[in-house]
Amino acid sequence: MSDIQPGEDGQPVEGGARAGQVLRxxxxxxxxxxxxxxxxxxxxxxxxxxxxxxxxxxxxxxxxxxxxxxxxxxxxxxxxxxxxxxxxxxxxxxxIVKSSMDTGLVATYLQLLRTAWIYICSGALWRLTQLRKGPVIAALYPVVFLLGQLALAVLAAGMVVRLGQALVVPNLGWAGQMLALLAGLGVAGLLLRWFRKIDNRVFAYYLMHDYAYSAQFKGANPPELETxxxxxxxxxxxxxxxxxxxxxxxxxxxxxxxxxxxxxxxxxxxxxxxxxxxxxxxxxxxxxxxxxxxxxxxxxxxxxxxxxxxxxxxxxxxxxxxxxxxxxxxxxxxxxxxxxxxxxxxxxxxxxxxxxxxxxxxxxxxxxxxxxxxxxxxxxxxxxxxxxxxxxxxxxxxxxxYQGRPASQSRIEAPVNKYTSVTP
The missing domain is CATH 3.40.50 (Rossmann fold)
Structure with a gap:
């Protein structure tokens, strides 16, 4: 039933109080x-x-x-x-949100993998696509974007290592190999940190943390949030x-x-x-x-x-x-x-x-x-x-x-959720 329900005298009733004018x-x-x-x-x-x-x-x-x-x-x-x-x-x-976002780069990528695993293996992601594609694309966006950033960082690191091997290794041998590798890792880390610094423009880290926070207990509320x-x-x-x-x-x-x-x-x-x-x-x-x-x-x-x-x-x-x-x-x-x-x-x-x-x-x-x-x-x-x-x-x-206001005819009511239990 979508209409606001009337009381005995025909006036709508809300939460035990008569509907009508509001002064405060x-x-x-x-x-x-x-x-x-x-x-x-x-x-x-x-x-x-x-x-x-x-x-x-x-x-x-x-x-x-x-x-x-x-x-x-x-x-x-x-x-x-x-x-x-x-x-x-x-x-x-x-x-609470700030605290949940306070993770290092490695922890963030592990969080990404775990969140994707939960949504995919539970079947939730597939069933969500049956409702609206937009929010599902929004959920996949940080996964694709962050993995893309990682790929660019790895590519940059590889280029630095190869350059170092060509210029330094012939003269320093094993020590040159290690120096080139460390330089590559340093460049990768700097690039990933730069991506995170500009996240207020692309929102990849932000969205990833958002979905990860809801998924960390597979839909149950974290204790600090319940409090x-x-x-x-x-x-x-x-x-x-x-x-x-x-x-x-x-x-x-x-x-x-x-x-x-x-x-x-x-x-x-x-x-x-x-x-x-x-x-x-x-x-x-x-x-x-x-x-x-x-x-x-x-x-x-x-x-x-x-x-x-x-x-x-x-x-x-x-x-x-x-x-x-x-x-x-x-x-x-x-x-x-x-x-x-x-x-x-x-x-x-x-x-x-x-x-x-x-x-x-x-x-x-x-x-x-x-x-x-x-x-x-x-x-x-x-x-x-x-x-x-x-x-x-x-x-x-x-x-x-909104007394008498009809619900949108194009609303979606199909019960597509796989999990419908209401008790643990």
Whole structure:
């Protein structure tokens, strides 16, 4: 069921609270696998909200967050004649990401081989290709690119060794052989280090570490991540006790599957008050199958099935075929093979980049694949019904905004996952 469900009086009900107008809201944002400080997201929000407000004729004003705790900011908005106050908090795990990326060159290549082995031998890679080719190509990209860099380094080393043998060995004998070999290895190491230094342009190491982090336990969450997710749940549970109208959790990219488990834990534990704020979940650019298709992802698959049938929240999933890094229009619950009887969520639809961006803007962004993966958090110069800033700072709850909105007809729901167990 994709429509928002009505209550007894015909009005939509979300998480035990009536849908409708929002005067005060709390937003929690879980980034994807990102090693950068959360101020990056504040600056992105500031810049893009100003652009969207100018296009859509509303006003947004950002100020520093007044309370302590997690990193965030406050937004005062005037949209559709209503004044809305929103506090946005970033649920940070960038320190965990940084730590996972802190590996040497040899360890990185061993990590690459192990990750490729897990996806290929488990059959996950083949089944992922049956959904969308784009994210699979994105997954193979770092493998091909890093192996290509290694091949160039080996080639350069070979050339140095041969040159050394021609110029030095005849005079120094065995010592010359060793000197030429060491020079070749040194050149190879320098070249590989240079490739890593410029990775902010090509993202090969970054993507490799991203996939390796999810695959290291074959889909199970690392212990340090589970601990951090418990903290995320505590922050959201505290907000649900506030005198506000909506608590909105936004997950982007790899942050989506973290958000799924955080919300499932909250609801199972009875920490969502029936008469409290509306609880909403917006998943953007999700890559859930990259994890849920792995053999030990029972925890995630169980959480997907639980959340899909819950009446404690509203869940809207937004992707776009123009985003080659996401599993666009793939229902993350259905394709994972765990759709429960009475499935309600998520409502899956497209941000329709080719329609919500002008031809000139689309031409500018079309081949900037990583930038497009963040377009959900940015302004559209021809906005349709998806507007990140109206969702996070506007006068309607997520459920009220998309009341009656049909799911995209071209969504993919085929249960192609090989692994559907929800218990270890």
């Amino acid at each position: 809201r709390r937003v929690f944002y879980i980034p994807g696998y990102d090693p950068f400080h959360p101020r990056r997201y504040r600056e992105l929000y500031r810049k893009e909200s100003a652009a969207q407000a100018a296009t859509s004729s509303y006003s947004l004003h950002l100020t520093p967050k007044q309370s302590g705790g997690t990193y965030g900011w406050e937004v005062a908005a005037h949209i559709d004649g209503a004044d809305v106050q929103t506090q946005i908090d970033v649920l940070v795990w960038s320190d 951090r997710m418990t903290g995320f749940a505590d922050a959201i549970a505290e907000a649900l006790q506030d005198d506000i109208d909506e608590v909105l959790l936004v997950g982007h990219s790899s942050g989506v599957h973290l958000a799924v488990s955080v919300l499932a834990d909250l609801i199972r534990a009875g920490r969502v008050p029936k008469l409290g704020p509306a609880l909403s979940f917006l998943s953007l650019g999700q890559v859930v199958p990259m994890v849920s298709f792995l053999p030990q992802a029972q925890r995630l698959r169980a959480d997907l099935a639980f959340l899909a049938a819950s009446d404690a929240l509203v869940w809207v999933d937004v992707t776009a075929p123009g985003d080659g890094c996401a599993f666009a229009l793939c229902d993350p619950v259905a394709v994972s093979g765990v759709a429960p009887v009475g499935k309600r969520w998520p409502l899956v639809f497209s941000a329709a980049f080719t329609q919500s961006l002008s031809p000139a803007r689309w031409k500018e962004l079309r081949w900037r694949f990583f930038r497009l993966h963040f377009q959900y958090l940015c302004a559209f110069d021809r906005p349709r019904d998806y507007d990140y800033f109206q969702i996070t700072a506007g006068p309607l709850t997520l459920g009220a905004r």
